[in-house]
Each structure stands twice: as C-alpha cells, then as structure tokens.
Amino acid sequence: MKRTFSLVFARVVAVLLAGALSGCVTYRQVQQIVADSNATILAHQLGGDVDLLVTADGTDGKNEFDGAAAQIEAFIAAHPEQKTTAAALRIRQAMLFLTAGKPELARAAFNAADTNLLFTARDQTLAAMSASLVWWFSAAPKDVQWSNRDRDTNAVVALNNFRNLQTHLTSSLKDHPENEGIRDYVAETRAWIGLKKATSHGDAAKARVVFEDAITFYYTNTIGVRPVDVQLLQCGCTNAPSLRALPPAVRRCFRTKVLFGYAKEVWKGKADTGDFDPNLPDELKQMIRPAP
C-alpha cells in the first residue's frame, strides 16, 4: 500500500513538475518581445529593403512601434515584481521609441529604467548615453536646422560623454572581450556626431578640429589597435562569411566603410583648407581621402 502510494505520488510530482517547467509563459513572452522589437527596429531602419513584419495574419506591421512598445508596457504592468526584467525591457523600449522618432517617450522609458537593476555593460552603457541619445536621434536627421545649442552644447556634451564611455569600454576588453559590440556602438555613434558637428561649423578651422577628432578617435580607439582590422578594411571585408555569429570585427569593418564614406564627403567641403593633420595615421588618411 505504502509502496503503491509512493509510486502514485512520485508520478503526480513528476507530471506537475514537468507541467510547471513546461509552462514558462513569461519566458516566452519576453522572447516574443525581443523578437518583435528587433524586427520593428530593423524594418524601420532598412525601409524597403526588408519585409520583416508581415505577421501570421498577413497584416503589415512596419509601423508597429506602438504595438512593440505596448507589449513591453503590458508585460511590465502585468509583472510588477520582475524589476530586473523590467529595467532591461525599458532600455529596449527606449531604443524602440528613439527609432520611432518619439524622443519624449524614449526619455520617459530611459527614466523609468531602474539603473540599479541594469547589470550588463550594454544596458548600463545605453543608460549612461541616454540623455545624449535622446538628443542625437532627434538632431541627426535635421537637415539644416542645427542650432547653436545643438552644436555648441548638446554635441559637445555627447562627444565628451561618449569619449569617456568608449575609453572605459576599450580598456575593459582585455578582461571582457564580450563588451566589444557595445563599445563599437558608442564609438560609431560618437564618430557620426563628430562628423555632423563638423558640417555645422561655418568656421573652417573649427570644423577641421572636430572632423579630425571624430575620425582619429574612432580609428585609433577601435580599428587602429588591431592590425587585422586594418587589413580587413583594406581588403574589402570579403572574408569571414559565418553569419550566425558575425564577429564584431567583421561588422565593424562593414560599418566603418559607411562611416568613412560619409567622412570623405564631409572632407570634400574642407579640403580647400589644406591637407589632413600630419599626425593622423597614414592608413587612416588613405581611407578617408576622397578620390581625386
């Protein structure tokens, strides 16, 4: 009798355990949030190039920022006790809002992320960048409307802030190579801000200083420290086709080509003021010198 009961009991426990573990509703929700928010951002960033958001019911969801953000909002509201998850999701939500061109909502999402509960280098860095990111996502696309405040205050604050973050992350790579991705994001964002600021100066001398700082700091702090990266860039990024886990160096190579392409355009407007600073690395000068 006792043995029979034990068997029954064990089976009940096993079934319940399996049931309990297989439930994982919350986990699946977060997986869905991650997938949907990524797809939403990609669809917006790549425009007509991709069609990632055609959902199962056939509706086109390219403007589904509100939906993706609301998913996060609903999750946080339904799970108020999951504060660490909420903090990370707030950062993700803020990036969604930034992409959607909703800076105030992005600011609110950043502010709502409890910084004491952000643990990864990526989330902590994004939180530290948040004020400047909110400004930058609004200011970057402005064609000719950069004000003195954009140029002389907000951009300067961002450049200084991101320089410190970039330096810190680069120095951490020795012990934590996994920080390379977020370091690259900071570095690239800083470089774009610098290039944009360089175009906002009517004074050619000031523009040159900003331009050379933006490009040099990006180069020496990311690519120039690894000869293999220089080689990658110079030979045209055609190797390393393993895409399930694209190495940061390969991605950086492709992204740097875009950045330097724009740098060449900017330099065209400055070239009549003389050649590059002779202290710039030769490889760098070669890469950003416009074709004759």
Next chain:
Amino acid sequence: MIPPGTAAAAIAVVNGLIKLGRRLDVLLAEKEAVQSGKCILPMPKVGGLDAGVMARDLNAWLAEPANRALTDLPAGFRDELKEALRDSDPTPRALFSFYRLAYPERAVPLEINPDAEFVKNVRAAWPTLDLTDRDTLTALFHVASGQDARQITYGLRVGLLVTDVLAEFGAENTAWFVRDDEMRAVVQKVLERFAKPDLESFTAWSSLLQHALKATLNGVLEARSAWSADNPWLTVILDVLADARAQSAEGDEYLMGLLQGRGYRLLLSEGLVRAADAIAEDHAQPFRLVAGDVLKRGAELWREDKSGFGEFFAAHWGDLLNAGLNSVERNGDQILAGASPLLKTTLLATLDHLAELAAQDKAHLFAAETLFGITNAAIAAAAQDPEVLTQTFSGKPWLKVLLESVVKTVSEDDIRRAFSKQGLERIIGEAASVFAEHPELIIEDPDMLQKIVGDVLRSVSKLDGLSAKSIATAVVGGTLQAISANPGLLETRYAKLLSDFAGRLATLVAERQLTGLDASGIAAAAAAAMLKNPVLFDELEGNLATVVLDAVLKASGESKMKLLVGDSLVSTTQQVLQAIAAYGRDKASAGTLEQFGRKLGEVIAIGLARAEKELGRCLDLPALPTVLAGLAATWLRSRSDVIAGETPAFRKLFAKLAAAAMANPNN
C-alpha cells in the same frame, strides 16, 4: 486512503514545485531580457548641408558683381546675408535661408542611412546571403549584452532558486494606498483622463500615466499647504492636456513633452494655487478654451518643429498659461470676453513670434521668468489698449518688437558673460513685472526694456556676476519705479544718467574703491535722490550724480579715519544728492561740473576732518551723513565761501548741525 499528514506533505511539495516552475520561468525571462544577444541598436539617419561649404559659397556669391543686379531676391537680402556672414562661425540654420535663394540647385541636403548602407555593403560582399531572413539580419545587427556586473551567473541562480523554493516564503507585498485626501483627488483626476482600461488601445499609456501622475503630484506637493482638494483650475489644465493628446497627431509624444516641461510644474505649484485663491470660478471655462487653443497651436508648431520650437514650447507652455492666469486675475472679463478674447489673441500671437525667434535660434534666450514676465506685460498692455496688437513699430508688429527687446537685451555677449542665467532672468523678470503693472510704458515704446535695462546691464557688465547683478537690480528697479510713477521722466535723461551712474559704480567696484554691496546701496539712493529734482540733473551737461559720487569718495579716501564706509557712505551720498536737488542749482550751473565737484569734495573733506575731532564729543557715526549733507547744503545756499577751513564760524556751524542731527537721529 492517503493519511492527512502525507497529503499535506504532497500538497506542500506540489506547491513548491509549482512555485519553482513559476520562478524558473521568471528567471529565464529575466535572462532573456537582460542577456539576450539579440539586441538591435539602431543608428539614426544623418543629414545636412555643410555650413562651411555654404559660408564659402555665399561669400563667393557676394563677391560676384553680376549678383548685385539680381532683382528677384527679397529686399535687404544682401545686407542680411552680410550680417549673417559676419558671424565667424555660423550654423547651418543661420545660412540655409540665404543659401537656398542664392544657390537653389545646391541646397539639397545630403542624407545617409548608416544601417541601410551597412546592409548594402554586406550584400555587395556576400551576394548569396538571404537578407530577407529575420535571423540573418538579427545576426548582422545584434549587439551582445557584454559583461554582467553581478558576481553570480544565471546558472548558479537556477541552483539557488531550487534551494530557495524548498524553504518557506513570507509575505511579500504590502498594499499601497494614498491616504491623503488632496493627493487622492489629484490621482483620481489624472486617472479619469489618462487611463485607458482597454488593452486594444494600449499605447504606452502606463508610463504616460506614471509621468502625468509624477509631474502633477510633484507640482501639487510643492504647494501642498496652499492646495485645496477641489481646484477647478487643475480640472481645466488636465482637461486641456487630455484634449491636446486626443487631438494632436503626435498624441502621446506631444503630451509627454508637455508633461516634462518645467513650466508645467510651476503652473501647478504656483499658477493654479493662486488662481484657485484669486480668480472667480466662472472664468475657468473661458480660460479652458484659450488654453486649449494655445496647446492646439503649439501642437502644430511642434509637428513642424523645423526650427526647434517644439522643445522650447514643451518647456515653456506652462509659463505662457501661467502668465495668462496671472492676467485673468488682474484683468478678468476684459481679456476673456468675446468670441476671440484678447487673451487668446495675445497668447497665439506671442507663440507665433516666439516660433519666428526660434527659427533664428533666439527663442532659448527666454527663460521661464522672463517669458512669464514679458507675456504678462504684453497681455496687460493689450488689455489697456487692444489696438496695440495691430500696431507696428518700424514696420514690425508691436508684440514682436516687445519680444525682440528681451532678445536684444540678453543676447549681448558681454552681458551674458557678466550675469548668471538666473541673475539675468531675475532682472528682466522684475522689469517685465513693472511693465505689467504699468503697461502704458511699453504701449508707447515696446523697445523700452532694451533701452532701459539693456543700457544698465551693459554699463555694469565689466563686473563679476554678483556685483553686476546687485547694482543692476538696484538701478533697473529704481529707474522703472520712478518712470512708472512719473512717466514725464521718459522725456528727460533720467534713465541715461542712472545707467551712466551705474557704469561709474561698476568701475569703482572693479577698482576696489567700493564694495558691490555699497555700490548697490548707493545706486538705489541716487535713483531716489535724483527724483527730488530730476530737472536739475537733466538740464546740466554731464552727469551731476557721478560728480557728487566722485567728490564724496575722494574726500572719504583722503580722510585719516576713513569714517565713510558701508551705511555711512551710502547715506552720505544720498543726503548730499538730496541737498543738491534742493539747493544746488546756482552753484552747479555757475561753472563747470568739474569745478563744482572739486569744491564739493573740499567741503566734505573739511567736514570729515572736523568730524574726526568731534566724534564721541558732540557726534556719533550715524549722525555724520546728516552733518556732512548739512554742510553741503549750507555751502550750496551761501553766496560766499563760508566753508573754507577751520574758522570759528565753521566750528560753530558744525556744532549746530551736529546738535541738530543728534537731537533728531531719524533725520
């Protein structure tokens, strides 16, 4: 049959397992959110025209003789372009309006989308790659989570979780409830307007609601003691905000900007409290219509936002409405009546002019207090003379000139360097409040602020912030109060003389001959003393007040015991100026002001020398200014030189004046 004890144990274990399952689920969810490698970090599009290129091209355009003959450009184009290029480092915004007219074919901004270009590069390198596949693209873009600052890994935490579930859990949460009546009323009002219970339309309202609550509660908390539970003005503002959200194409984004503006908090903590106390409740609905129109127009400008006005509007809409409330308190029906009330007309026109200033990158020169003050003054002027809103000065609308007078005043580099932002804000704000009380001053001349305040600020801008602010505050306050009490002074040099006087004080402070504190006291004293006979000070060539100040300081500096410092110096200057106002006409106009000052200095020096001997015998320090002013008055009234040295007559006169001063210490 299962024994009860065994069943209880089984239930406890099953409960524990269920709990384990739930917590494991939560932990895995957290891991996915925190450490997921699948995080896409976008890069915004970058666009623009190069200011350096535009500046170079525009200079070339100006130098090209053929362009002088062009007739299809706006009047004044060349002059305005030259002015813009005078800035050694212009922004794209400053040049673009010229560039698109001078070089329409080149005025096409370059735009680059870094993420799309990145994908193009990848596609070119690996043409076989399927870039429509979501996983492939995610792999291209993902940014790893990086180092986790916690010492404990998720694997270890799963182990600990199992252990933990085996133990008993205590109670977890305590209920939260707002017990305070006022707070509960406010929370309820916010919830009624912003909470949407249906999940279908759930677009981030939760964080919005949190912000609405936080911003509103903070504002209310700041004025907690003055707040009443049922403030009709709060209802108006919340209704207007809810309408703005519903009607704006930007919806939540617009509302979020409004809620985060600093002016909103001031409106709640000051404006609405005062309104509840001082404004009749039946004004609330008309005000709501006006406020609604302001936010509606703000939403249009926000949407355009080509000039960066949206950010400015979000920060300051509360200041505009606060000024509106203040004006309703003062002018009531007069500005709220009719289908198109004056308050609405003035606020909307103000908004449009501010948007124009934002396009010129000048709107940021308005701080909260400045904007509140000048808007308040504008409404007061419109209430007194509605025609003013349609009048022009030098071809510009009256209101625009008024707003530009603030910009001109605070935009000078020297002034911005000398004054702290708050200091400048306070001085302009106080000046504007005088205009609100006496709108007739700006109805006739909307550039009055620049003329009076700008001159004073410029004259003291060589000093450090604190001293500059104290002198400027005294002189601006004194001048405006005097002019508002006696508008006839506008026809005299009163303001100019005081501004020059402030400049002289600034020099003396910079040379360390005066402290900033004494200088501000002397400034206020001089403003008051000159009012005793403004005609005398006006009709003389030069600046009589400055001559008197120098004479007093010279005599004081040369005296042995340096009795004139602090209050005694301020009081002596004031009383001597008053004596001159009463008796100085003949002596001051008899020769040059330099001769007059030299003789006055001698009189005061003789008086000081005598005072050093008599102090503690027939005189104390507080009585000294009265005695010195008495000597000055005697000299001014006399036909001959009665005060030429230590004569018996002089000693007798001094004793008499000292006795009188000691007998009447308040004099």
